[in-house]
Amino acid sequence: MDSLRRKxxxxxxxxxxxxxxxxxALTHHAGSSDVTEGGFVTYSNAxxxxxxxxxxxxxxxxGAVSQETVREMAEGALRQAPEASVAISVSGIAxxxxGSDRKPVGTVWFATAVKGKETYAEMRxxxxxxxAVRTSAAEHALLLVQKRLET
Structure with a gap:
C-alpha cells in the first residue's frame, strides 16, 4: 500500500x-482510498x-480461464477506470x-496492465x-502488483 501511495x-x-x-484485501487498510480506484467482479462471461x-x-x-482473457480483463478495467494506472485481473477454477485435464481445479490466470506498458500475464x-485456491490467488495477485511496480 505504501509503495502505491509513494508512487x-x-x-x-x-x-x-x-x-x-x-x-x-486492498480496502481492508485505512487510507486505501488513496490508492484503490475500485474493482470489478465479472464472474460470468457475459x-x-x-x-x-x-x-x-x-x-x-x-475460455474464461486463459492468458488471453485475463489480458483483456486487465486492459478493459484500465479503460473503465481512467484515474487508475495499474490493473490486476484474476480468472481461474477454484x-x-x-476442472479438466487441460485446466485442472486450482488453475488461475493473472494479468497486470500498466498504462503505457505491455500487459503481463502468468498462470499458477x-x-x-x-x-485455499481463492485465498492463494488473491494473495498472489497482490504480490504480482508489487512485483510489477518494482520493474
Whole structure:
C-alpha cells in the first residue's frame, strides 16, 4: 500500500474466481482510498464482455480461464477506470468442480496492465479446496502488483 501511495499509483481490480477478495484485501487498510480506484467482479462471461470488453471471440476460442482473457480483463478495467494506472485481473477454477485435464481445479490466470506498458500475464496452479485456491490467488495477485511496480 505504501509503495502505491509513494508512487501516486491508483489500482483497479478485475476479478472472477476471487470474487472481490483482492479488492477487499486492498480496502481492508485505512487510507486505501488513496490508492484503490475500485474493482470489478465479472464472474460470468457475459459480464466479462459487457463490463470489461473481453471479446466473445476470445472467450469462445480460449475460455474464461486463459492468458488471453485475463489480458483483456486487465486492459478493459484500465479503460473503465481512467484515474487508475495499474490493473490486476484474476480468472481461474477454484473448484471443487469445473476442472479438466487441460485446466485442472486450482488453475488461475493473472494479468497486470500498466498504462503505457505491455500487459503481463502468468498462470499458477494452487493446491487445496475452494477457499485455499481463492485465498492463494488473491494473495498472489497482490504480490504480482508489487512485483510489477518494482520493474
Amino acid at each position: 501516486q499509483i491508483r489500482l483497479i481490480t478485475a476479478e472472477s474466481c476471487t470474487g472481490g477478495l483482492v479488492a477487499a 459480464m466479462k464482455s459487457r463490463v470489461l470488453g473481453v471479446s466473445a471471440e476470445t472467450l469462445a476460442s480460449f 473448484g471443487p468442480g469445473g 496452479l494452487f493446491p487445496g479446496d475452494r477457499t
